[in-house]
Amino acid sequence: MKFVQAAKHGGAQNRVTRIVIHGTVSPCVDGGARNVARYFRSDRAGGSAHYIVDPGETIACVREGTVAYHAPPNTDSIGVELCDPQKGPASRWRDDNHVAMLKRAAVLVRQIAARWDVPLRRLSAAEVKGGKRGICGHVDVSRAFGQTDHTDPGTAFPWDDFMDLVRGDEEEPAPPKVVVRDGVPQWPGRTLAVADPMQRGDDVKTWQAKMSKRGWDIDVDGWYGPDSRTVCRGYQRATGLPDTGEVDRATWEMTWSWRPPAAT
Numbered sequence: 465m466k467f468v469q470a471a472k473h474g475g476a477q478n479r480v481t482r483i484v485i486h487g488t489v490s491p492c493v494d495g496g497a498r499n500v501a502r503y504f505r506s507d508r509a510g511g512s513a514h515y516i517v518d519p520g521e522t523i524a525c526v527r528e529g530t531v532a533y534h535a536p537p538n539t540d541s542i543g544v545e546l547c548d549p550q551k552g553p554a555s556r557w558r559d560d561n562h563v564a565m566l567k568r569a570a571v572l573v574r575q576i577a578a579r580w581d582v583p584l585r586r587l588s589a590a591e592v593k594g595g596k597r598g599i600c601g602h603v604d605v606s607r608a609f610g611q612t613d614h615t616d617p618g619t620a621f622p623w624d625d626f627m628d629l630v631r632g633d634e635e636e637p638a639p640p641k642v643v644v645r646d647g648v649p650q651w652p653g654r655t656l657a658v659a660d661p662m663q664r665g666d667d668v669k670t671w672q673a674k675m676s677k678r679g680w681d682i683d684v685d686g687w688y689g690p691d692s693r694t695v696c697r698g699y700q701r702a703t704g705l706p707d708t709g710e711v712d713r714a715t716w717e718m719t720w721s722w723r724p725p726a727a728t
């Protein structure tokens with residue numbers, strides 16, 4: 465996925481309470497996401513979002529572990545912008561471009577939810593206000609907290625269809641199997657990261673089990689979440705690797721080749 469850093473963003477966030485759906489007020493066309501990303505990157509931008517989706521592409525603009533300025537109060541939320549003019553007949557949401565974009569956005573939202581253990585349910589404004597966890601529109605955040613008057617993604621947004629797509633069972637790529645050679649689990653060929661769409665897997669569990677065995681305080685649950693990232697950073701610092709918080713090839717191989725003197 466292409467990443468174009470947005471100019472406006474806040475500090476770190478370590479949990480996600482809600483995933484917020486927005487409408488960009490721009491055309492639902494291929495290249496629409498790039499245009500909005502270019503705007504977010506510029507000094508003119510008043511806000512930002514973690515992702516922008518158009519019919520053919522998804523662009524990330526703010527890392528999920530960083531606060532984006534999309535629907536205040538922003539902390540502990542993820543903003544997903546859908547390219548839509550926010551005017552015209554409600555039936556536009558059923559045209560080819562919108563349908564392609566909704567499918568793309570639904571897969572993204574499901575992946576974000578899996579990464580942060582967000583339930584796949586739509587929240588009312590009252591539930592947003594009550595701190596419930598789930599998926600909502602910018603309009604619900606506006607109503608809950610009154611910090612913006614934005615009403616996107618609009619009354620025509622097909623919430624029921626979208627939530628069906630989010631909960632759907634479209635094929636997701638299976639995480640790689642770990643191959644053990646001479647007793648050593650081999651690099652699975654992908655970086656384990658909180659931002660990775662395939663955050664669960666055998667390889668994650670294998671790495672967690674090794675770290676746990678080495679005395680690190682980590683749950684061996686096969687889910688590479690913020691806790692795994694923290695342990696990874698600690699291990700990388702202890703071993704002199706760049707502390708990215710992501711288990712790349714060097715970190716994976718170091719995990720089986722060298723134990724740092726002080727694993728704390």
Ligand SMILES: [Zn+2]
Pocket residue numbers: 485486487534535602614616
């Ligand atoms: Zn919005």
